[in-house]
Amino acid sequence: MPQARPRNEFLAADIVVIGAPMYNFTIPSQLKAWIDRILVAGKTFSYGANGPQGLAGGKRVIFAISRGGYYGADMPTAAGEHLETYLRWVFGFIGITNPEFIFADGIQLGPEHREKAIAGALQSATTLRAA
Numbered sequence: 628m629p630q631a632r633p634r635n636e637f638l639a640a641d642i643v644v645i646g647a648p649m650y651n652f653t654i655p656s657q658l659k660a661w662i663d664r665i666l667v668a669g670k671t672f673s674y675g676a677n678g679p680q681g682l683a684g685g686k687r688v689i690f691a692i693s694r695g696g697y698y699g700a701d702m703p704t705a706a707g708e709h710l711e712t713y714l715r716w717v718f719g720f721i722g723i724t725n726p727e728f729i730f731a732d733g734i735q736l737g738p739e740h741r742e743k744a745i746a747g748a749l750q751s752a753t754t755l756r757a758a
Contacts, residue, residue: 633664634671642687645714649694653709662717671721681722689727689755690714691748695735727755 637643647658654662665671671683690711698708711728718726731748733740 631664633661634667637665638671638683640686642689644689644691646691647693647710647714649692649698649708649710652707654713666717666721679720681720681724684722684724686723687727688718688723689729691729691731691752693731693734693744693748695733697732699732729755 645658647654650656665683668674671681673680673682692710692714694708694710696704698704698711715726729748729751731744734744735741
């Protein structure tokens, strides 16, 4: 069954690295389709007497995300940020409670912002703990 392959690969992995640029304030459609294939009741989450329970915990998930502008909580654009917030929520739903993020923000605001964002993201990647 081809649709089970992404889910099986995800469940078999100890570490998952996901690259996600912000497209129109949210995740790319290809990433959404992949997430739809890994979120399966009875496989990555279940419903019980106390509500939903994640079944995919215990793995390390690292997100490398890029955003054209700045969407931090203290920014006027914060309400438009649906990339990081969605990823945190949906992966928390399946039991990933401590995702790690590498950010490259402001990449569309000019060459100097882009260079600074990429340098910062690369520096963040070097500080990740070893597997």
